[in-house]
Amino acid sequence: MSSSLALSKPTKPLLQLAIIAIVIYLPQFLPPGMWLSIGSLVICTLAVFFFAWNDEKSLKRTGVINAGSFLSTLLLGILYGVIFWVLIDWVFTPFIEKLTGQVTDLTRFDKLRGDTKVFARMMLSIWITAAFCEEVVFRGFILERIKVLTGKNWLAILLSAVAFALIHLYQGPSGITITFLAGILFGWLFIRTGYNLWVCIIAHGLVDSLFLFLVYSNLDLKLKALLGW
Incomplete structure (x- = not known):
């Protein structure tokens, strides 16, 4: 009896973990579609909450219920968001692209250049799916379950x-x-x-928001030309 319990x-x-992996990576093997990827993330987020509630009648283990104060959480999220944005977009990106000789394929974001409606829609989408859903799934669930x-x-x-990187093929x-590398930063922040x-959700959302704004305003191209890469 004790061995079966163990x-x-x-x-x-x-x-x-296996259920989440099937749902989240299945779109990688289907015809490309952003809505399909978004849908799988939302389903996984709901599944994560179901698993936590079913196991413990609480969502605390996912990190969405935390004793930290609102103000300290907000300030830490903003602080690490700015730091991570500098590291990811202006340190990691040029270094890795120079190392591999390949530019990161971000062509799916070109349509938001100068288009306010697309920019607003994408901004809402990244806060719901990238900032909230990805953090729930990859840090609040996958990292926590592996721990x-x-x-x-x-x-x-x-x-x-690694799991986080694989949905960005x-x-x-x-x-x-x-x-x-970004996944390591956010994972470290979750533990820290x-x-x-x-804190991770706010930081992640800020990193992506700054990226989207630079693309929307074409400042990314101007900054890259200024920096010579």
Whole structure:
């Protein structure tokens, strides 16, 4: 009886991870479509909340319920958002692109250049799907479940970053590598703040918002030309 109970402990998080992996990576093998990817992220987010509530009658383990104050969470999110934006867009990106010899494929965002309606729509979308859903799935669930299985923070951060990078295959080798490094940053932040997912959500949303604004205003091209890359 005791051996079967011991076996059941890792079985449940492994099964949950497998279900999430199937849903989130299935669109990678289907004809490309942004709405399909968004839909899979939303479904996975709902599944994560269901798993947590079904297991513990609480969402606390996902990090969306945290004892941190609103103001400190907001300020930390903004602070790390700016720091991570500088690291990801202006340190990692030029270094990795020079190393691989390949520019990150971000052509799907070209349609928002100068188009206010597309910019507003994408801004709303990234805060819901990228900032909220991705953080719930990759940090609040995948990282947390791996930590439960292995007991090692560094391994949970590393493997969740790999999982995070794999949903960005459309960005090519450089984009995947940069996203992996970004996943390490957000994973570290999740652990560093005591599993306060809202800090990660705010930071992630700010990083993507700054990126979208630069593309919308064409400032990204001007800055790259100014910096010579």
